[in-house]
Amino acid sequence: MNPDTAPEAQTPIPATIADQLNSDEAKAVAAIAKEIAHVVKRLSDAPGRSGSILPAVPHRPAAST
């Protein structure tokens, strides 16, 4: 991956993957990163973020009682 054209991932892409990206794909990744920035902005503005993130299985407590 060309560091001049590719944005930095929030989590480093493993070298086994990053080393195989060509320049076109690096540009496409940059476009996706831009889209994700939009997603994340919308997410951060979304209502209803005051709750717990548990349970991981949404309805388990109700189902277990």
Place this chain on the structure above:
Amino acid sequence: MTLPADLTITGAAAALAAGATTAVELATTLLDRIDALDDRIGSFITVRPTHEVLEEAEASDERRGSDADRGPLDGIPIAHKDNIATAGIRTTAGSKALSEWIPDADATVVGRLADAGTVLLGKLKNYEFAHSAVDNVHFGRTRNPLDQNRVTGGSSSGSAAALAAGFCLGATGTDTGGSIRIPASFTGVVGLKPTFGLISRQGVVTTSWSLDTVGPMARTAADAALLLSAMEGHDPLDRGSIPGVRSTPFLPLNDLAGLRIGVEHSYFTAGLDADVERVFTTSLDTMTGLGAEIVEIAIPAAAESIVVEKSIVYPEAAVAHEDRLGERFDAYGARLRLSLLSGYYFRAVDYVRAQQVRESLLDEVENALSQVDIIATPTTPLIAPRFAETAADAAGASELLHRYIRFLVLANLTGHPAVSVPYGTGDAGMPVGLQLIGRPFDDGFVLSVAHALEKHRDLATTPSTTPA
């Protein structure tokens, strides 16, 4: 006996019980049909050798009427989506990266349907690793049997196409963000995304641990209920499987007297194509005519459901595929590679925020379902598009895929059961699906309501199940 292309499991089971046909005749007829017609449709990736299929069918015929008879699914020919492991049968997940994988063991659902006596015809094509797409880049296009110029939708494209084409009587699918319900709606069959935890995912290639489900697909709600009864139940090998619960029973309802049906008019009826809007309105009139009360409900956070789903699926899928993508980079399609890499661009806090909004969505859906028995929405805001309409630039295709999943990802995020049942006919005679969302483990009840509506559906013409 001449076997119609729209034969149902229920009809076949009755014919088998009456001695009007045999499992061998059923399997032979369908294998012949697949051989003659599937090169036009492209629903199967692997068709089992005839002698193996007939061996299972003969064993079923020998059991019939004896103490060993396994019930209404004994002798019924089915097929599995190809991201579900089958012992000794190639399981590709629609990807070149797994094109040579022959599992040693069956997935739990495969074993359970085999124990019920079903006869396995083969493996059905899906979009690469069950991600959203319009074509399978490795194994070729699946065409809609009702109009071969149109998509089937996916990712369970082969499952829906094979049912609509009369190649099998039942099928399995998987649904992470609409992958059962989209193709069911586009091809005019029934598809159930079950309650999360009701059906084991053991042996299924992972897309997203917290959203993946496996479900039945069939021509009728009653048939889907028969498949569900064999597939459901706790499995300690799936950490998402919930112990001690079964679905509510399927009841062949004739009316909807006393039921309260929830409809949300802010998000779930916006952006509908005109024919979908017409069919959905008609379906509500039918429900009222059958004795139900239509109740306005609110799910304010529904508009965030696609954003939330992306923020969960992409990071989970990136991790699920990380090792394989590094080892088999060139075996992945370019579009899927980019989707998976996008997972690395979400921060940990974004994933947590998404889970928080997911909790809000759960609260809102549970609140709605405390006021009503079931929620009704269109399955998709559009009918199956033509392939030519999907050939837009990448942004256009992405916009189209967002329309596919617009009403569907909510039930994946909250875990509620949701069925797509064909209800009416849109442009050019293509089917329009109705989505019914129920309370957790009300899967049988949801199918019961779908059954009542099937008998009153507004299909101007019954879609042909024979490829043109």
